[in-house]
Amino acid sequence: MKTAVIGSGSWGTALAQTLQDNGQDVIVYGVDENEIRDINENHKNSKYFGDTQLNPLLKATTDISAVKDADVVVLAVPSIAIEPIVRQVDAVLEKPAVFVNVAKGFHPVTNERLSDVIRHSVSPDHLSSVVSLIGPSHAE
Template identity: 55%
Template sequence: MKVFVIGSGSWGSALAQICVDNGHDVLIYGNNADEINEINDSHTNSKYFENVILNEHLKGTLDISKVSDADLVVMSVPSAVTAQVCTQIQPYLTKKVILVNTSKGFDPATGKRMSEAIRAAFDKEKLSSVVSLIGPSHAEEVVIRMLTSVCAVSLNEEDAKTVQNVFSNNYFRVYTGSDEIGSELGVATKNSIALASGMLAGLGYGDNTRAALITRGLAEMIRFGVASGGQEKTFMGLTGMGDLIVTCTSTHSRNFEAGYQIGKADTSQVYWDNNHKTVEGIRTTQVLYKLKKDLHVEMPIVDEIYQVLYENKKPSQSAKDLMLRELKAE
């Protein structure tokens, strides 16, 4: 199968390598000439992976029009530009493609889930379906072929199975799922909870605190997800609890790391002044805060993270306020 991966960052590179390992015809697109030349000439991507040699058959391009030959397009770009890139590639497509979404967030302009935003941006004549390839997975581990399991979630069962077969191998196991709402809201919501986890670590709190946060964060995720139309059982799986655990506990997580720096400084200003990376949880929290208010869903952790990020509240005060909430049954 011909696979075109858009995005030569860490996750795009790791997913492209999986497809090459599996014997597919793969081309990875990026707009940074140094990155693409390095992939082609040295079989490395040192900006993201230190001392990692990529599969020598992985090839990169600076020409996005080469998407025209693809059967399957993997979108590995930030959620904020996903719809824009969808619009950009359509003139070059000569047949219907399966669009594999890997973003875990919301479209910032509309608040739509990623699959909704992609379908809204695509002509029906050029899109077979959207399949979200999501779950507990850090590129830094996948690229060195550590055992990982994720989920291919789609309203189109056959296309989900196609993606499952394209990506599955002896180190990367793909399950299929059909609860698009629950799965996409799960992997988005965990971004905000991971920010909180990092903040607590930065403030000096330990394992007890983290365990409480993850557990109560899962409760918020379920309340919000079910109120939005997701299935409760979905949040016990890879795109719910699985992704929540890995993102709340790993230093590979940009959300955790950003939260850690905010907690250590006890102010979000350190993020706004110094961060240059895509941290999905920052935008996700803003969207979640609005959506949960519209649905009248109680999400105290999201409330506190929103106040830290956008109302200059100190993380140390937020931690205290969460502990002093009205006592009740679990």
């Protein structure tokens, strides 16, 4: 099973590390080229975790098309970014995926729950289900 973690910040990296350590095939998507390079070349995300070593099998990319064959999409981005990033993911997905929201909050304009935002932002043929992993979390 392939998991795409969207967001290379502290929470996304921590979740990706845990999934990779548990034998999952994980790719991290992020927009910060320095974070992505640090993960791929140094097996670290120094910005958030200093010298903590990441699993050397963990890979990262700035290319959203890397999520096209994901079975699970973990959304570890701020709530304001959920709708646009989900639309980007939907545009490249080739099969249904489980979407796991780990962002807190509501849509900043409509005040909808993020699970509802995800459901109406993903085409039905790309959406297997939506789940949320919400609670106190500060990955550092």
